[in-house]
Amino acid sequence: MDAFTRLDAKVVPLPLANIDTDQIIPKQFLKTVDRSGLAEGLFYDLRFDEQGRPKPDFVLNQPAYKNAGVLVTGDNFGCGSSREHAPWALIDFGIRSVISTSFADIFYNNCFQNGLLPVVLKAHEVQQLMDEARGGNHVVSVDLEAQTVTSPSGAVFTFEIDPQRKIKMLNGLDAIGETLQAEKSIDTYEMKRALSQPWLEGA
Amino acid sequence: MAGKTLYDKIWDAHVVDTQDGEAILYIDLHLIHEVTTPQAFAGLRANRRAVRRPDRTLAVADHNVPTEGQALGVDAVADEEARLQLQTLAKNVKDYGIEFFPMGDVRNGIVHVVGPEQGRTQPGMTIVCGDSHTSTHGAFGALAHGIGTSEVEHVLATQTLRQKKAKNFRVRIEGEPAPGVGAKDFALAVIGEIGTAGGTGSVIEFAGSAVRGLSMEGRMTLCNLTIEGGAKAGLVAPDEKTFDYLMGRPATPKGGAWEMALAYWKTFFSDDDAVFDREIVLDAASIAPTVTWGTSPEDVVAVTGKVPGPDTASTPDKRASITRSLEYMGLEAGQPITDAKIDVVFIGSCTNSRIEDLRSAAEIVQTAFLNGLLVAPHVRAMVVPGSGLVSAQAEAEGLDAIFKAAGFEWREPGCSMCLAMNPDKLEPGQRCASTSNRNFEGRQGRGGRTHLMSPAMAAAAAIAGHIADVRDYL
């Protein structure tokens, strides 16, 4: 998992509430054997028409929002099924942080497992970010260390985050990353074992 | 200080470190297959991580392989999703340098048959695999259990698993079993006794003279089904039978290393003064050939018994679930279980597809054949050996000829109708005598009705055309 310290990136507004995981990544994309490649299915029904052509008026299809890294969106983002494909798809698309007034629980947890930073701000702050994002090509700065979001016009909003989670995000630690902090112990264990049970080596 | 249980000893030998109250447990053997690994490898790639110990990892293709035409190779697999998963596994093992027995390789087969067969499974080890019936390997005195895909990724990357310790539960089965009664009947009787959640949070050690009396194959059947009793894992302490089974297998140590390994393996047993959190004792002599009647492995009945009714339940919930099971299974309360007419017989799965299982079924079939009996005309009966090597051994012994002469299909190895991810499926409403491990609704195909039983009982059912008492066919 990539560490998340400070992100300066283009911001894209998606002013819809209750976007569920089925909208984030519809179920026909779950048969994949890969975690990457899911970008194609991100917000599929919003992005494409029945014939699979991009809908020109959808924000993510507009050139001014190309390569956006921060998504600002409505209440209760990520509700619905627990699929981990939702954060995978967002990350694969290039989104590293989602800002909203609230998130569904499982989605919120899954974000931290995958290096995607969910940020909860107040309703008027989210609204201001959406207004300032309009038109495209605007950059926000999400600073995890300082727990602040700086809007395109320079307004600074602070946010709360669980300290444990913050540390893990800052260091890019998922469960694997956490275990690898004990890598020395694993090395030592393996060295001892190679001596006491040599028949297990070099199979 | 109290002594240690077998589980305590394996656990203690593998704790690498502790973090936030969780042990980081070293994993000696990681078995992988096509279905539960693709996202784990994708995760490694995304994070630019390596596989820590490719040499302690072994891959097979088993869950969704077809049971015919395997020699044609993966590209000939008709099901698109299955083909993609098989191709993905082939690529992943190549990229990461993991040993792989591909479809069609004589060493390939069901992951829990292959591990022991190759001598990869050894006493005192920790073994994991993304399949719940990994408990099978406990028959060798190894701590073995199933894991999820995120844990598969964790083990690939770190060769460890974050774990909390489970409770010690001992099941002793004492005495001499009656003729025609074996490991599958023991296992079903235990689940019937403790229920499908009875083992929750525990590791069950099987002990007692009847367990000692079982062959390694029988012990594997017993441990395989531990998970259906809700336990984390099953264990049998290794003994001479274990060591005899392992000697000379491709991955077991040879020469001086064998002696060294043997001395180490012999330290894995529960001390006399070890304390168990729970213990039950079963009398082997009182266990009859057992089958399931419902849609949970705990719904067991002796083959001489009757289908229970809702009135036998102690709670309203239980009553409702019996009613629902009876309806799904198309059975009437109070009818003798032997009345149940069979459409399909499946002899296979990691529970019962080893050479000894096939021998015990073939014996019944041969005796019947010599008495002029074949597979009942309305029954589709199939045998799916657990691995290419089991298949080859059975063919060398002429077992395939016996099965085929009596009207069985002799198929190529894989999980097959155990989970019906390949083309071998029940049709809605079809009733199956199955040697597998799960009789859940739809497990063997949508609307399919599964009765779990031993290979010998399944063979008897094939001949009789209904559930039958194997003792009438001995």
Ligand code: SF4
């Ligand atoms: S035979 Fe069934 S239980 Fe065994 S590994 Fe295959 S799918 Fe799992």
